Amino acid sequence: MTVINAKVGSGKYPVLVSDNSINELIDFCDGYSQENVVCIVDEFFKENDNSLYNELNIFLAKYKCLYLPGGLQSKGLEAYSLAMKWLLDIKLPRDGVIVAIGGGVIGDLSAFVASTYMRGTGLVLVPTTTTSMIDSAIGGKTGINFQDQVNAIGTYYNPKAVFMDVRFLLTLNTRDYFAGICEAIKMSVTSDAAQAKKLLNNSTLLASNNREIASLVDLVIWSTKIKLFHVGDDPNEKGIRLTLNYGHTFGQSIETFYGLYQDHYRHGEAVALGMICAASAINSINQSSLSSDLLDFTKKILKQYNLPVLISDQPDCLFPSVEVLVNNLINDKKRTSQGNRFVLVPSIGTSIIQYIDNKKVIASSFQSIMP
């Protein structure tokens, strides 16, 4: 059992990582009276009698639970309203606690609910996917989509504790499993060259047919620590937290093409392509051999984790032209008069923030993911 003490803004809370954290969750909730604990749970766990989840089922049987679909249909005002109504119906007191069990959608929704129910009630996060363990459960962001805009509504709100039990990752489907790992690859490339190398060399331990428990625990501990390092003193995203957006500005142009729902491209897959574009961008700005190494490295590591390196790598869907992608990027609401803001990697393990207003550079970056 590893306990990481998170400090985010003025808040502090423990993040527990192991291959049996559910037991710690049970102990934690025993500290509350039974009627003060409620769960919002991915409906995937409702009638799942996989032996892996026996402890979870015993836990869930003890408390009032709201089961919601884990997909993006639960990340909106309708699901928010439904959850709020449920909490008022069952009369959860202000000093109660909401335990969110599921992936990014369940976590983001439940956290927004907790932050606004009677001006804030307790929150415990139990992420169950690579995306949520490696990325969304750490950092205090809550959010729902509105009017087709991602996280248009949300708050910053810290949980009381986060329980990460890597056994949940063993039954995740291959595609979601790797899409989440992409966020770890991203952080290693911007901030930890040794970890980037390790991820490249140890890919068989984390391969979909292997998913070695000890390697998963290691990966989640490392990613929690590195994300907290970026988030810790910058919860509201003014400085160092921006590094986490590596690959995201290019990636968002791809996501804009495919719309809010991630059937065609998962967020992590769009970020993978965004990292290729970003490596290509610094290539055309710097012309150094270092950055050319970066492009090769990025392609190699993404391929090892079944992630796309060309926009055509996702079968069965149309893909946008360079012109469309450039246009999406120019219309990004975050664009300023200086151009779009990018995180760029001068050499593996380091990063800089740079504005680019040169359309040719942007177009040639997108060209690098065209078949």
Add this chain to the structure above:
Amino acid sequence: MTVINAKVGSGKYPVLVSDNSINELIDFCDGYSQENVVCIVDEFFKENDNSLYNELNIFLAKYKCLYLPGGLQSKGLEAYSLAMKWLLDIKLPRDGVIVAIGGGVIGDLSAFVASTYMRGTGLVLVPTTTTSMIDSAIGGKTGINFQDQVNAIGTYYNPKAVFMDVRFLLTLNTRDYFAGICEAIKMSVTSDAAQAKKLLNNSTLLASNNREIASLVDLVIWSTKIKLFHVGDDPNEKGIRLTLNYGHTFGQSIETFYGLYQDHYRHGEAVALGMICAASAINSINQSSLSSDLLDFTKKILKQYNLPVLISDQPDCLFPSVEVLVNNLINDKKRTSQGNRFVLVPSIGTSIIQYIDNKKVIASSFQSIMP
């Protein structure tokens, strides 16, 4: 011009009070680019060409404005959703600012919108009623009603600045004018005996047909300071802030009888009756002459400000029996196993927090407002 430096939780912001604060608001907003400032405004000010509001009209003409009814119909998820859609349509950036111009409903709604739009954008409050200047605009609470529960949804969120221009109070209808002043009477009784005496003696200066500007400025400055004193180190209501709930536990039982909409009883009017009950409660607990003075004083001062002292003082509406009111109180969601929590006043200017579980004491307290 008086500037009070508010410190609430980890935040700091100025509260400006005068008889021409609109000019300061204009200067403040000139510090932003025009497209980064938007206003959410009580529709009362939309086509009001009262000469008093000339400066306001010039200000409003400069910025994009959303006009909403000032009544409780705007304090819900529907108005919230409408305001959010409007902000996304006009593309307010995250570093923009929402100026809320109106009474408690417009302020509470706009503040909740600002606290959750893209995880938080700037907020400026321009309260225009006694209730909002004396009470709701100070302290960082935001909120909307949901499922007939008052402020079931909300956050704690500080504005960038508050501009209080007492000229707004000159055109407020008599009933709302006095209902707001009740919150100042309440704070004087719990926390400042000299101010309580002053309010009793100077009531003609604040009378509805007088509303002397200098006295209004004095009253708003005093109430801002005393509320900030209670809120400052306790933004999340664990200790001293509770004092502000004087009269509210009894008052809420009355409000519960009349329902969410305040046609029959304004919040301030219910608090007035709640103060009578609370004075009567400490009488039956303490049996001291001091607390008997309190009951006399409370009745006298409330009458001078046209506030009810008997539940039958509001004409044209049915009123509940003592039994109904006791029942509402027993079913209060804040009730604990120790009973209901009350703020009580042992002598004018001081307060204590006490749990009461004795139904007879509660019933005899309610008896004191029966005709």
